[in-house]
Amino acid sequence: MSRSSGQTTVISQTVARIVVPIILVTAIALLFRGHNLPGGGFIGAVLAVAAFALVYVIFGLDYLQREILGISPDGSGSHRLVESYRWMASIGLAIAVLSSLAPLAYGLPFLTQGVLFLEHLPLYGELEVASAFAFDLGVFFAVVGGLLTIVGEVGNE
Known part of the structure; x- marks a missing residue:
């Protein structure tokens, strides 16, 4: 998937430029409402x-690295961005595990939720x-990192 943007149509490029921000805003909205309503980390990550x-x-992957993120691919054929996705998945998994184990330190059951109200x-x-x-x-970070690692590795082939 490291093709140049010259192999796609202007219509598909224009649609992507319009649709991608809408999808990302929807993904973030689902992430933020997930702890109280349907949605959450998984479905928000899948949309992202x-x-x-x-x-x-x-x-193409090269375009995303070079033009959007300002990362130049190294000469080995692998992309540093894919390595970042692996780290994102690992950090996300660590956050999920630690946040689910935290209530045990206070003598509460596994995955007990606490709520704080900030007023004024x-x-x-x-x-x-x-x-x-x-x-x-x-x-969210574990799923985004894991799935983008898969997409990036398959795109490298």
Whole structure:
């Protein structure tokens, strides 16, 4: 999938430029509402990976590294971006595990959720912060990192 953008149509490139930000905003919205409502880390991550996969298919992995992220590929044929995805998956897994084990330190059952209400915030009023968001965030990073590693490795072939 390291083809140049010259092999795709202008229509597909234009659609990708319009659709990818919409998909990413929806993914983030699902991540933030997941600890109280349906959604969360997994489905938000799958949507985010779909957006990145669309960029890979339309523009190529080299374009994403070079033009979007400013990373120049090394001469070995492997991409440093794929190595970053592996680290993202590992860090996400660590966050999910640690956030699920944290209640055990306080004598509470596994995966017990705590909630903190922040009141009188400027422009926002009241904000509810749930500890389940840390677990959702860990799942999000683990899934995004794992799936993008797969997409990047397959794209390298």
